[in-house]
Amino acid sequence: MISWKDEANKYKQDYLNDLKELVAIDSSRDVEHATSDYPLGAGPAKALAIFLKFAKRDGFTTKNIENIVGYVEYGEGDEYLAILGHADTVPAGKGWDTDPFTLMLDEGKAIGRGTSDDKGPALAAYYGLKMLKENGIKPNLKIRLIIGTDEESNWTGMKRYFEVEPEPKLGFSPDAEFPLINGEKGNVTFETKFKGINKESENTLINFKAGLKENMVPRDAEAVVKTNNVAELTSAFDKFVADMPITGEISDADGMVTLSVVGKAAHGMEPKNGVNAGTYLAKFLSNYDFDESGHDFIAFVADKLHLDSRAHSLGLNFTDEIMGDLTMNIGIMEYSKSTGGLINTNFRYPKGIDPEKIKQQLIANADKYHGVVSMDDGGMKPHFVDPDDDFIKTLMAIYSEQTGQLDAKPEVVGGGTYGRMMKRGVAFGALLPGAADTMHQANEFQVVDDLMLAMSIYGQSIYELTK
Numbered sequence: 001m002i003s004w005k006d007e008a009n010k011y012k013q014d015y016l017n018d019l020k021e022l023v024a025i026d027s028s029r030d031v032e033h034a035t036s037d038y039p040l041g042a043g044p045a046k047a048l049a050i051f052l053k054f055a056k057r058d059g060f061t062t063k064n065i066e067n068i069v070g071y072v073e074y075g076e077g078d079e080y081l082a083i084l085g086h087a088d089t090v091p092a093g094k095g096w097d098t099d100p101f102t103l104m105l106d107e108g109k110a111i112g113r114g115t116s117d118d119k120g121p122a123l124a125a126y127y128g129l130k131m132l133k134e135n136g137i138k139p140n141l142k143i144r145l146i147i148g149t150d151e152e153s154n155w156t157g158m159k160r161y162f163e164v165e166p167e168p169k170l171g172f173s174p175d176a177e178f179p180l181i182n183g184e185k186g187n188v189t190f191e192t193k194f195k196g197i198n199k200e201s202e203n204t205l206i207n208f209k210a211g212l213k214e215n216m217v218p219r220d221a222e223a224v225v226k227t228n229n230v231a232e233l234t235s236a237f238d239k240f241v242a243d244m245p246i247t248g249e250i251s252d253a254d255g256m257v258t259l260s261v262v263g264k265a266a267h268g269m270e271p272k273n274g275v276n277a278g279t280y281l282a283k284f285l286s287n288y289d290f291d292e293s294g295h296d297f298i299a300f301v302a303d304k305l306h307l308d309s310r311a312h313s314l315g316l317n318f319t320d321e322i323m324g325d326l327t328m329n330i331g332i333m334e335y336s337k338s339t340g341g342l343i344n345t346n347f348r349y350p351k352g353i354d355p356e357k358i359k360q361q362l363i364a365n366a367d368k369y370h371g372v373v374s375m376d377d378g379g380m381k382p383h384f385v386d387p388d389d390d391f392i393k394t395l396m397a398i399y400s401e402q403t404g405q406l407d408a409k410p411e412v413v414g415g416g417t418y419g420r421m422m423k424r425g426v427a428f429g430a431l432l433p434g435a436a437d438t439m440h441q442a443n444e445f446q447v448v449d450d451l452m453l454a455m456s457i458y459g460q461s462i463y464e465l466t467k
């Protein structure tokens with residue numbers, strides 16, 4: 001019997017050398033420099049090629065599909081176990097203390113873009129597979145480690161894979177956290193549009209802007225208001241800000257008042273973790289009479305969306321016993337007097353409610369404010385695998401055995417992973433409970449020992465699932 005942890009540690013130096021080579025490639029999506037050979041830009045394809053180069057070096061069969069997705073294969077047969085990782089990263093961004101593309105080892109941490117999401121974990125899974133091969137273990141179920149190159153955006157490569165290759169029997173994605181994610185909520189986004197106006201009132205909303213992305217709680221909001229009541233508005237705003245969990249500033253020039261609010265950003269899948277600067281600003285403004293169009297925009301946010309992540313006011317509050325609450329994030333609020341406005345609402349919903357119902361309720365409510373609702377592409381459906389499925393039990397048992405966490409349970413999340421690409425698909429690692437989550441941040445890192453433990457867990461998991 002193989003001692004998986006000892007085996008993983010033997011590969012530590014080789015693993016880190018390979019990780020260094022992967023981290024050195026800026027593999028963020030770069031469609032501005034797309035060519036017919038490199039539809040997502042050269043970086044993602046290059047990182048994929050390096051993955052496949054390692055696999056060829058180690059004697060595996062590999063396939064590159066159109067430079068956007070590829071796989072490493074081990075074993076024989078038609079059916080297979082799939083492991084879905086990705087070689088692309090988000091852009092480096094600002095604020096790094098070291099070069100994001102030079103792997104740094106410091107105080108037990110592997111630091112660099114992709115060390116945690118997902119080059120580090122995907123490579124750990126690769127080494128898990130390599131352990132089987134180098135120990136002469138022949139699986140009874142074929143194994144494919146599939147590497148996507150557009151996970152951080154549109155999943156272009158992985159979607160292509162599932163169009164042209166047979167569906168796996170079961171699979172997991174080492175691109176989230178341990179212990180295991182067996183359920184992912186559905187995800188759908190709507191835009192509610194408002195008309196502009198060409199007349200003015202005692203108070204006129206000139207501009208409103210909050211939020212950058214549908215899946216983030218807006219940290220900042222700003223509105224420009226034309227008013228005859230500058231002094232009153234100013235003192236009321238100062239009092240409002242003092243009473244609320246926000247900071248704010250107000251300034252005026254010739255009856256044009258600029259109000260800005262700072263709240264707290266958070267991932268949109270749990271808006272309660274943030275403070276939505278936009279809905280607070282709208283709430284404040286809703287105390288005043290505005291022009292019809294400005295009123296509709298402000299009042300819809302204040303009456304129907306503010307402090308209501310479970311969408312009670314829209315009549316959409318819904319909880320599934322297993323998958324939890326429907327949640328709503330107001331990610332973008334924009335308005336201009338001349339061109340009108342839009343409000344972007346992102347819903348994460350459990351099984352038991354469908355996007356059409358969400359849309360109908362939103363339409364019925366927005367209609368009272370003359371808002372017009374449109375839906376994006378239908379979004380993503382909820383995904384759920386029965387936790388009593390044998391393969392989940394196997395993965396959980398291995399996880400508990402190797403970590404000593406005997407009471408670990410599978411979980412349901414609001415985010416989306418490659419796990420949902422497969423009927424029997426889950427996310428499995430590699431971030432351990434309690435470890436810092438630095439994905440997408442400056443100074444991204446993962447603890448080297450945690451990566452070694454993940455490698456060991458993946459080695460045993462691949463073995464047990466295919467023996």
Ligand SMILES: [Zn+2]
Pocket residue numbers: 086117118151175
């Ligand atoms: Zn990822």
